[in-house]
Amino acid sequence: MMSDHAPAQLAYLGLNVSDLPHWHDYAARILGLEVDAGSDLSYLRMDDYSYRLLLTRGTRDDLDLLGWEMRDDAALQALRARLEAAGVAVRSGSRDALNARRVTALIEFEDPSGIRMEACVGPLIERARPFRSPRAMSNFVTGALGFGHITMTVDSLDKSLAFYRDLLGMRLSDWVRPQPERGVESHLNIAFLRCNSRHHSVAFWEMQLPKRLHHFMLQVANVDDVGATYYLCKDRDVPIELGLGRHTNDGMLSFYAQTPSGFSVEYGWGATEVDETTWRTQLHTTGSSWGHRPGG
Ligand SMILES: [Fe+2]
Structure with missing residues (x-):
């Protein structure tokens, strides 16, 4: 709790x-x-x-x-x-x-x-007008988990941790610190924070980039929606930023497509939900157990 x-x-x-x-x-x-x-x-x-x-x-x-x-x-x-x-x-x-x-x-x-x-x-809930996707698909995984998640860059990792964790009261699910390639220095250090059983609602790392937003994530209830949407993107020439893959930390099977604004959308399925009684903060040195290759 x-x-x-x-x-x-x-x-x-x-x-x-x-x-x-x-x-x-x-x-x-x-x-x-x-x-x-x-x-x-x-x-x-x-x-x-x-x-x-x-x-x-x-x-x-x-x-x-x-x-x-x-x-x-x-x-x-x-x-x-x-x-x-x-x-x-x-x-x-x-x-x-x-x-x-x-x-x-x-x-x-x-x-x-x-x-x-x-x-x-008190957000407006419209139960008398059920959601109907304009295209064939199952449904989105939202409810008490919220709409999805975002990842973004921040000015100061320490200040953002103090704000989201210590002030807002969110919890640190884990860190991803990718190991640098030989001879390449990397300070990438990504914090993943939750406010309910969705593994993270927000993830951030300290960096100055033209855009704050790296991606937002929408989670679907059926893995076929991920595969079908992946090929829908291919068929309609929507650029794939990262191909199909499985994340190490939240277990999400997903791909990343470019949006009309340049940042990405992650379309995913199958993420692990956090059990507050057993979860411990983890460290990962890679973001994906397989896939998520640039360009698909
Ligand atoms: Fe994500």
Whole structure:
């Protein structure tokens, strides 16, 4: 059991994208998401939640914000008090922000790298209008695990650990520290953090790159959806960043495709869920037990 002030799940992901029409087509035809398309703001749906991805028209083609869901108002207030005690500026969501996010309560703040964070209570659940993928597939694995996960670069590993682990109350599932090739120095050190039994909702490493976001991950219920989507990408000339493979740490069988914004989407199946009573923080020196080769 996580602390009272810890997020229950990563409920939604905001992306700043330059080509909304391309994204609408990509989300529906490649990813299998329902698209509620707007001219400046679009909502992508994958389960009972009225949306899980928010696309905002812009120029950055990068991560826009992370939306953390709290169990209830008391948990939101506990988090707010904790953030403010640590000197983090917190704003209450405006009426317009509540409407745009379709939640009953919302606070806004930033992580140590300046990444926009929101913590909410009471997301709109649309059980009377069940999710229907626009293409043939099973369904996405979400529920209490949240929408999926993201990996990103941060300005300071130490400051981000202090923020996500010590302040937000997330837990460190493991580290991946790839062994450098002979003669090549590598300081890559990736931290994987969870807030529920999904092995990680967020992973990060310290590096300066043009984009914060490396990839976001969507998990499907049937392994055939991974294989079918892999070949759908091939058939429709969607670039494969990393071919089919199995991750060492969360056991995810997945591949990575390029999105219209340049960062990747991981499409995966079969991840291990963390049992809090037995899990111990692990160290891995390779990210994949097989596959995930560049270009597929
Ligand atoms: Fe991933």
